[in-house]
Amino acid sequence: MVEKKELPACPVETTLTLIGDKWKVLILRDLMNGTKRFGELRKSIGQVSQKVLTAQLRAMEQSGLLSRKVYAEVPPRVEYTLTATGYSLKPILDAMWDWGLHYKEGI
Numbered sequence: 001m002v003e004k005k006e007l008p009a010c011p012v013e014t015t016l017t018l019i020g021d022k023w024k025v026l027i028l029r030d031l032m033n034g035t036k037r038f039g040e041l042r043k044s045i046g047q048v049s050q051k052v053l054t055a056q057l058r059a060m061e062q063s064g065l066l067s068r069k070v071y072a073e074v075p076p077r078v079e080y081t082l083t084a085t086g087y088s089l090k091p092i093l094d095a096m097w098d099w100g101l102h103y104k105e106g107i
Contacts, residue, residue, distance in 0.1 A: 018063050019089065023048055023056045025096070028082070028089055031066060035081040065089070 007014045019025055023045065030036060030044045042053055057080060060066045065086040071077040 021056060023052060024060060027056060027060065028086065029093055031080060031082045032090060032093065035079050038078050041080065
């Protein structure tokens, strides 16, 4: 979990610190519909490398936006689910969706 003393004073900057990366927003978008495995996320997001996706998922887990569950199977199965904090970003993503839709209609 990110400590408060490490976060910027500005709330907008805090939000950008946590989700300001393109991949993190797309991960949030895809997990809003429920739990996904690593391979499902990678496929749905598109042109992200395994290394970058792993790093983004770890950062989001550390900041409390998602949880990671590892099953003791061969091959290993790992599932990612948004936490309540992660789901609380839904209105922000909905607003981004609406804005993007209106922007595309206007050009």
